[in-house]
Amino acid sequence: xxxxxxxxxDFLRSDENIATNILADRLxxxxxxxxxxxxxxxxxxxKFLYKPTQKAIDLLPALLELIVWSDKHERISVRAxxxxxxxxKDRESIIRQMSAYLKSISEK
Amino acid sequence: xxxxxxxxxDFLRSDENIATNILADRLxxxxxxxxxxxxxxxxxxxKFLYKPTQKAIDLLPALLELIVWSDKHERISVRAxxxxxxxxKDRESIIRQMSAYLKSISEK
DNA sequence: AACATTACTTGTATTTTGCAAGTAATATTA
DNA sequence: TAATATTACTTGCAAAATACAAGTAATGTT
Numbered sequence: 001x002x003x004x005x006x007x008x009x010d011f012l013r014s015d016e017n018i019a020t021n022i023l024a025d026r027l028x029x030x031x032x033x034x035x036x037x038x039x040x041x042x043x044x045x046x047k048f049l050y051k052p053t054q055k056a057i058d059l060l061p062a063l064l065e066l067i068v069w070s071d072k073h074e075r076i077s078v079r080a081x082x083x084x085x086x087x088x089k090d091r092e093s094i095i096r097q098m099s100a101y102l103k104s105i106s107e108k
Numbered sequence: 109x110x111x112x113x114x115x116x117x118d119f120l121r122s123d124e125n126i127a128t129n130i131l132a133d134r135l136x137x138x139x140x141x142x143x144x145x146x147x148x149x150x151x152x153x154x155k156f157l158y159k160p161t162q163k164a165i166d167l168l169p170a171l172l173e174l175i176v177w178s179d180k181h182e183r184i185s186v187r188a189x190x191x192x193x194x195x196x197k198d199r200e201s202i203i204r205q206m207s208a209y210l211k212s213i214s215e216k
Numbered sequence: 217a218a219c220a221t222t223a224c225t226t227g228t229a230t231t232t233t234g235c236a237a238g239t240a241a242t243a244t245t246a
Numbered sequence: 247t248a249a250t251a252t253t254a255c256t257t258g259c260a261a262a263a264t265a266c267a268a269g270t271a272a273t274g275t276t
Contacts, residue, residue, distance in 0.1 A: 008254050019234050024255060046242045046253040055181050062177060065170035073163050116223050127265050132224060154222040154273045 001056070001063070001102060006049050007041065030056075037106075051106040057099055064091065109164070109171070109210060114157050115149065138164075145214075159214040165207055172199065 005011055011023055018026070027050060030036045035056040041047035064087050070076050071084035087094055113119055119131055126134070135158060138144045143164040149155035172195050178184050179192035195202055 009252085012254090020255070021235090021257085022233065025233095044243080044253085048254075058177055058180060062170050062173035065173055069166055069170060072166060117221085120223090128224070129226085129266090130264065133263095152222085152274080156223075 001052055001060070004105075006051065007047050008050070009047070011050075052102060053106070054103070057102045057106070060098055060102075061095055064095065109160055109168070112213075114159065115155050116158070117155070119158075160210060161214070162211070165210045165214070168206055168210075169203055172203065 003014070005014060008023065008027070011027075012018065012020065027036065027038070030050075031038055034053055036050045036052055039049045039051065041049050067076075067080060067084050068087050071081055076084075111122070113122060116131065116135070119135075120126065120128065135144065135146070138158075139146055142161055144158045144160055147157045147159065149157050175184075175188060176192050176195050179189055184192075
């Protein structure tokens with residue numbers, strides 16, 4: 001939701017270094033829980049797109065608060081620190097902007 | 109943090125039904141992570157008190173957002189629903205009140 | 217002195233995870 | 247068009263985490 005990652009390969013190659021079987025399992029769980037929907041990629045037949053549902057997008061306020069918390073209590077990246085600063089400055093506006101953006105890409 | 113539970117026995121008897129060894133393990137992890145401190149109970153020598161640190165109390169905003177999310181997307185208790193309503197109504201005031209309360213009991 | 221609470225620890229079976237390897241479907245290249 | 251490459255998985259197995267049952271040590275109560 002924060003890095004515009006949307007395919008199995010995107011998730012696999014991200015920093016978390018998750019195992020292939022665990023990733024497949026998690027994607028299925030998230031789909032069953034109504035947090036993501038799986039669709040064919042419009043430009044590449046080998047790929048699938050995993051899009052967040054409104055239920056997932058609605059977690060944004062909680063996630064933003066966790067970023068603010070991390071900024072206070074953990075060592076995080078410069079990029080995350082800057083983002084935390086913005087959230088503290090104008091939380092409501094960031095929630096509105098990001099929700100609208102995520103909704104727009106999930107409707108494509 | 110929401111139910112005033114503060115001893116090993118309190119946690120053990122709560123709804124989650126955690127195993128004794130897992131609970132002991134979790135309490136140690138939380139203590140090592142600086143989220144709780146362990147102290148002797150002032151009135152009962154067999155008991156220990158586990159108190160949240162400021163680091164834990166600072167998670168309150170994120171936790172409250174999760175309660176609001178749950179109210180929208182999951183089936184929760186009447187009590188939790190009423191709490192969610194209050195949070196939506198006056199979030200800042202609830203954070204201030206609860207933080208102050210948790211800080212006061214953690215300083216006893 | 218015996219029994220009860222409380223907060224654990226220990227042993228073992230079950231479940232989950234992590235790693236390496238393999239497979240099926242589509243896309244690209246020679 | 248045949249061979250190779252991508253992508254999204256699945257499968258098998260070892261290692262780690264969890265759940266359950268039972269036991270122990272320190273303090274408190276009768």
